[in-house]
Amino acid sequence: MNTAVSVLALLVALGALVVALGTWRTVTARSGSGDVADLPQDALGLRHEVAALRGEAATALKHLAVVRYDAFGAGLDRSSGGHLSWSLALLDDHGDGAVLTSIHGRNEARAYAKSITAWRSDQPLSPEEEEAVGHARRT
Template structure:
Protein backbone atom coordinates (compact mmCIF):
# COMPACT_ATOMS: atom_id res chain seq x y z
CA UNK A 1 0.00 0.00 0.00
CA UNK A 2 2.76 2.37 0.78
CA UNK A 3 4.21 1.59 -2.60
CA UNK A 4 0.92 2.35 -4.29
CA UNK A 5 0.67 5.60 -2.34
CA UNK A 6 4.23 6.55 -3.30
CA UNK A 7 3.49 5.83 -6.95
CA UNK A 8 0.32 7.92 -6.69
CA UNK A 9 2.23 10.86 -5.16
CA UNK A 10 4.97 10.61 -7.79
CA UNK A 11 2.31 10.40 -10.51
CA UNK A 12 0.54 13.43 -9.07
CA UNK A 13 3.78 15.43 -8.94
CA UNK A 14 4.68 14.32 -12.47
CA UNK A 15 1.20 15.31 -13.64
CA UNK A 16 1.58 18.78 -12.06
CA UNK A 17 4.99 19.28 -13.68
CA UNK A 18 3.58 18.26 -17.06
CA UNK A 19 0.58 20.55 -16.56
CA UNK A 20 2.88 23.53 -15.84
CA UNK A 21 5.07 22.72 -18.85
CA UNK A 22 2.03 22.34 -21.11
CA UNK A 23 0.78 25.74 -19.93
CA UNK A 24 4.12 27.33 -20.75
CA UNK A 25 4.15 25.68 -24.19
CA UNK A 26 0.64 26.95 -24.90
CA UNK A 27 1.72 30.42 -23.88
CA UNK A 28 4.71 30.25 -26.23
CA UNK A 29 2.55 28.84 -29.01
CA UNK A 30 0.13 31.76 -28.66
CA UNK A 31 3.00 34.04 -29.70
CA UNK A 32 3.37 32.00 -32.90
CA UNK A 33 -0.34 31.64 -33.55
CA UNK A 34 -2.59 34.34 -34.99
CA UNK A 35 -4.85 35.87 -32.40
CA UNK A 36 -6.96 39.00 -32.11
CA UNK A 37 -6.71 39.67 -35.86
CA UNK A 38 -2.93 39.71 -35.83
CA UNK A 39 -0.83 37.89 -38.39
CA UNK A 40 0.77 34.71 -37.10
CA UNK A 41 4.50 34.53 -36.55
CA UNK A 42 4.80 31.76 -39.13
CA UNK A 43 2.95 33.87 -41.71
CA UNK A 44 5.21 36.86 -40.97
CA UNK A 45 8.34 34.73 -41.38
CA UNK A 46 7.01 33.29 -44.66
CA UNK A 47 6.19 36.77 -45.97
CA UNK A 48 9.63 38.08 -44.99
CA UNK A 49 11.29 35.11 -46.70
CA UNK A 50 9.40 35.97 -49.91
CA UNK A 51 10.46 39.61 -49.58
CA UNK A 52 14.11 38.58 -49.14
CA UNK A 53 13.88 36.37 -52.24
CA UNK A 54 12.40 39.28 -54.21
CA UNK A 55 15.17 41.57 -52.96
CA UNK A 56 17.79 39.03 -54.06
CA UNK A 57 16.24 39.02 -57.53
CA UNK A 58 16.29 42.82 -57.55
CA UNK A 59 19.96 42.88 -56.51
CA UNK A 60 20.84 40.39 -59.25
CA UNK A 61 19.02 42.56 -61.80
CA UNK A 62 20.78 45.69 -60.56
CA UNK A 63 24.15 43.96 -60.74
CA UNK A 64 23.47 43.10 -64.40
CA UNK A 65 22.48 46.71 -65.08
CA UNK A 66 25.67 47.97 -63.39
CA UNK A 67 27.78 45.68 -65.59
CA UNK A 68 26.00 46.95 -68.71
CA UNK A 69 26.41 50.57 -67.61
CA UNK A 70 30.11 50.04 -66.85
CA UNK A 71 30.56 48.61 -70.34
CA UNK A 72 28.92 51.71 -71.81
CA UNK A 73 30.98 54.04 -69.62
CA UNK A 74 34.19 52.37 -70.79
CA UNK A 75 33.28 53.37 -74.34
CA UNK A 76 32.45 56.96 -73.37
CA UNK A 77 35.00 59.71 -73.90
CA UNK A 78 36.42 60.24 -70.42
CA UNK A 79 40.05 61.11 -71.01
CA UNK A 80 41.00 64.58 -72.18
CA UNK A 81 44.43 65.98 -72.86
CA UNK A 82 44.87 69.65 -73.80
CA UNK A 83 48.03 71.35 -75.04
CA UNK A 84 48.02 75.09 -75.80
CA UNK A 85 50.89 76.58 -77.75
CA UNK A 86 52.08 79.34 -80.05
CA UNK A 87 52.03 77.91 -83.57
CA UNK A 88 54.08 80.79 -84.98
CA UNK A 89 57.01 82.55 -83.37
CA UNK A 90 55.71 86.06 -84.12
CA UNK A 91 52.41 85.51 -82.23
CA UNK A 92 51.92 85.07 -78.51
CA UNK A 93 49.00 84.16 -76.30
CA UNK A 94 49.06 80.43 -76.94
CA UNK A 95 45.94 80.68 -79.10
CA UNK A 96 46.59 77.39 -80.92
CA UNK A 97 45.68 74.12 -79.22
CA UNK A 98 45.43 70.37 -79.58
CA UNK A 99 42.89 68.47 -77.52
CA UNK A 100 42.74 64.68 -77.39
CA UNK A 101 39.42 63.07 -76.44
CA UNK A 102 39.54 59.27 -75.95
CA UNK A 103 37.70 56.46 -74.17
CA UNK A 104 39.14 53.75 -71.91
CA UNK A 105 40.27 51.78 -74.96
CA UNK A 106 42.16 54.71 -76.50
CA UNK A 107 39.52 55.33 -79.19
CA UNK A 108 38.53 58.88 -80.02
CA UNK A 109 40.00 61.86 -81.83
CA UNK A 110 42.38 64.79 -81.62
CA UNK A 111 41.10 68.23 -82.49
CA UNK A 112 43.79 70.75 -83.43
CA UNK A 113 43.28 74.43 -84.14
CA UNK A 114 46.19 76.45 -85.50
CA UNK A 115 45.64 80.16 -84.99
CA UNK A 116 47.38 82.67 -87.28
CA UNK A 117 47.01 86.44 -87.54
CA UNK A 118 44.39 86.39 -90.28
CA UNK A 119 42.86 82.93 -89.99
CA UNK A 120 42.50 79.75 -88.00
CA UNK A 121 42.60 76.19 -89.29
CA UNK A 122 41.04 73.23 -87.54
CA UNK A 123 42.03 69.59 -88.03
CA UNK A 124 40.59 66.35 -86.69
CA UNK A 125 42.59 63.13 -86.48
CA UNK A 126 41.01 59.80 -85.55
CA UNK A 127 42.58 57.72 -82.78
CA UNK A 128 42.10 53.92 -82.53
CA UNK A 129 43.66 51.95 -79.71
CA UNK A 130 45.80 54.92 -78.72
CA UNK A 131 47.32 55.24 -82.21
CA UNK A 132 46.67 57.59 -85.12
CA UNK A 133 46.73 56.50 -88.76
CA UNK A 134 48.39 59.78 -89.71
CA UNK A 135 51.47 61.50 -88.32
CA UNK A 136 50.83 63.56 -85.22
CA UNK A 137 52.50 66.86 -84.41
CA UNK A 138 54.50 67.05 -81.15
CA UNK A 139 51.63 68.97 -79.53
CA UNK A 140 49.07 66.38 -80.66
CA UNK A 141 51.30 63.58 -79.39
CA UNK A 142 51.58 65.33 -76.01
CA UNK A 143 47.81 65.85 -75.81
CA UNK A 144 47.23 62.16 -76.59
CA UNK A 145 49.80 61.05 -74.02
CA UNK A 146 48.20 63.31 -71.40
CA UNK A 147 44.75 61.88 -72.15
CA UNK A 148 45.93 58.25 -72.13
CA UNK A 149 47.78 58.77 -68.82
CA UNK A 150 44.59 59.68 -66.98
CA UNK A 151 43.12 57.13 -64.59
CA UNK A 152 39.47 56.32 -65.39
CA UNK A 153 37.20 58.41 -63.20
CA UNK A 154 40.03 60.65 -61.94
CA UNK A 155 39.43 64.39 -61.89
CA UNK A 156 42.11 66.95 -62.30
Protein backbone atom coordinates in the same frame (compact mmCIF):
# COMPACT_ATOMS: atom_id res chain seq x y z
CA MET B 1 53.08 54.31 -24.96
CA ASN B 2 53.26 52.36 -28.23
CA THR B 3 51.95 49.29 -26.39
CA ALA B 4 48.98 51.24 -25.04
CA VAL B 5 48.11 52.52 -28.52
CA SER B 6 48.41 49.00 -29.95
CA VAL B 7 46.12 47.55 -27.27
CA LEU B 8 43.58 50.33 -27.85
CA ALA B 9 43.65 49.73 -31.61
CA LEU B 10 43.15 45.99 -31.04
CA LEU B 11 40.16 46.64 -28.78
CA VAL B 12 38.57 48.98 -31.34
CA ALA B 13 39.11 46.40 -34.10
CA LEU B 14 37.55 43.64 -31.97
CA GLY B 15 34.58 45.88 -31.20
CA ALA B 16 34.08 46.59 -34.90
CA LEU B 17 34.26 42.86 -35.63
CA VAL B 18 31.59 42.11 -33.01
CA VAL B 19 29.29 44.81 -34.46
CA ALA B 20 29.84 43.53 -38.01
CA LEU B 21 29.15 39.94 -36.98
CA GLY B 22 25.95 40.98 -35.21
CA THR B 23 24.78 42.94 -38.25
CA TRP B 24 25.56 40.01 -40.55
CA ARG B 25 23.55 37.62 -38.35
CA THR B 26 20.59 40.00 -38.33
CA VAL B 27 20.63 40.42 -42.10
CA THR B 28 20.98 36.70 -42.84
CA ALA B 29 18.23 35.86 -40.34
CA ARG B 30 15.84 38.24 -42.12
CA SER B 31 16.73 37.13 -45.67
CA GLY B 32 17.02 33.38 -45.16
CA SER B 33 20.32 31.76 -46.01
CA GLY B 34 22.09 34.92 -47.21
CA ASP B 35 22.65 33.34 -50.63
CA VAL B 36 22.59 35.51 -53.78
CA ALA B 37 19.76 33.35 -55.12
CA ASP B 38 17.60 34.64 -52.24
CA LEU B 39 17.89 38.25 -53.43
CA PRO B 40 14.75 39.80 -54.82
CA GLN B 41 14.56 39.98 -58.61
CA ASP B 42 14.97 43.78 -58.47
CA ALA B 43 18.42 43.46 -56.88
CA LEU B 44 19.57 41.01 -59.56
CA GLY B 45 18.24 43.38 -62.21
CA LEU B 46 20.25 46.19 -60.65
CA ARG B 47 23.40 44.07 -60.82
CA HIS B 48 22.82 43.54 -64.54
CA GLU B 49 22.26 47.27 -65.03
CA VAL B 50 25.50 48.09 -63.20
CA ALA B 51 27.39 45.60 -65.38
CA ALA B 52 25.91 47.17 -68.52
CA LEU B 53 26.82 50.67 -67.34
CA ARG B 54 30.40 49.58 -66.67
CA GLY B 55 30.61 48.26 -70.23
CA GLU B 56 29.28 51.54 -71.61
CA ALA B 57 31.66 53.56 -69.45
CA ALA B 58 34.63 51.82 -71.07
CA THR B 59 33.69 53.41 -74.41
CA ALA B 60 32.99 56.87 -72.96
CA LEU B 61 35.40 59.63 -73.97
CA LYS B 62 36.87 60.21 -70.53
CA HIS B 63 40.60 60.51 -71.21
CA LEU B 64 40.88 64.19 -72.07
CA ALA B 65 43.87 66.52 -72.37
CA VAL B 66 44.54 69.94 -73.89
CA VAL B 67 47.92 71.28 -74.95
CA ARG B 68 48.06 75.01 -75.66
CA TYR B 69 50.95 76.54 -77.59
CA ASP B 70 52.13 79.30 -79.87
CA ALA B 71 52.22 77.66 -83.29
CA PHE B 72 54.51 80.29 -84.82
CA GLY B 73 57.12 80.77 -82.11
CA ALA B 74 57.14 83.35 -79.32
CA GLY B 75 59.42 85.95 -80.87
CA LEU B 76 58.42 85.76 -84.54
CA ASP B 77 55.11 87.59 -84.58
CA ARG B 78 53.72 89.20 -81.44
CA SER B 79 50.20 89.41 -82.87
CA SER B 80 49.97 85.62 -83.17
CA GLY B 81 51.38 84.85 -79.68
CA GLY B 82 49.55 84.08 -76.45
CA HIS B 83 49.31 80.32 -76.84
CA LEU B 84 46.09 80.59 -78.86
CA SER B 85 46.70 77.33 -80.75
CA TRP B 86 45.67 74.08 -79.07
CA SER B 87 45.37 70.32 -79.46
CA LEU B 88 42.63 68.41 -77.62
CA ALA B 89 42.68 64.62 -77.22
CA LEU B 90 39.31 62.90 -76.56
CA LEU B 91 39.79 59.17 -75.93
CA ASP B 92 38.09 56.19 -74.28
CA ASP B 93 39.63 53.47 -72.10
CA HIS B 94 40.83 51.60 -75.21
CA GLY B 95 42.61 54.66 -76.62
CA ASP B 96 40.02 55.17 -79.35
CA GLY B 97 38.73 58.63 -80.21
CA ALA B 98 40.10 61.75 -81.84
CA VAL B 99 42.55 64.59 -81.46
CA LEU B 100 41.32 68.03 -82.48
CA THR B 101 43.74 70.85 -83.30
CA SER B 102 43.24 74.54 -83.91
CA ILE B 103 46.16 76.55 -85.33
CA HIS B 104 45.67 80.25 -84.70
CA GLY B 105 47.49 82.67 -86.98
CA ARG B 106 47.40 86.45 -87.34
CA ASN B 107 44.74 86.45 -90.06
CA GLU B 108 43.10 83.06 -89.80
CA ALA B 109 42.62 79.93 -87.76
CA ARG B 110 42.57 76.39 -89.09
CA ALA B 111 41.10 73.31 -87.44
CA TYR B 112 42.08 69.68 -87.90
CA ALA B 113 40.65 66.40 -86.62
CA LYS B 114 42.56 63.11 -86.63
CA SER B 115 41.22 59.73 -85.55
CA ILE B 116 43.01 57.74 -82.87
CA THR B 117 42.79 53.96 -82.49
CA ALA B 118 44.54 52.11 -79.67
CA TRP B 119 46.42 55.29 -78.70
CA ARG B 120 47.85 55.70 -82.24
CA SER B 121 46.85 57.52 -85.42
CA ASP B 122 47.20 56.44 -89.04
CA GLN B 123 47.86 60.08 -89.86
CA PRO B 124 51.06 61.80 -88.72
CA LEU B 125 50.61 63.67 -85.44
CA SER B 126 52.32 66.94 -84.60
CA PRO B 127 54.46 66.99 -81.44
CA GLU B 128 51.67 68.89 -79.66
CA GLU B 129 49.07 66.33 -80.72
CA GLU B 130 51.31 63.49 -79.52
CA GLU B 131 51.73 65.34 -76.23
CA ALA B 132 47.96 65.71 -75.84
CA VAL B 133 47.42 61.98 -76.52
CA GLY B 134 50.18 61.13 -74.03
CA HIS B 135 48.64 63.33 -71.33
CA ALA B 136 45.19 61.85 -71.99
CA ARG B 137 46.55 58.31 -71.70
CA ARG B 138 47.90 59.07 -68.23
CA THR B 139 44.55 60.44 -66.97
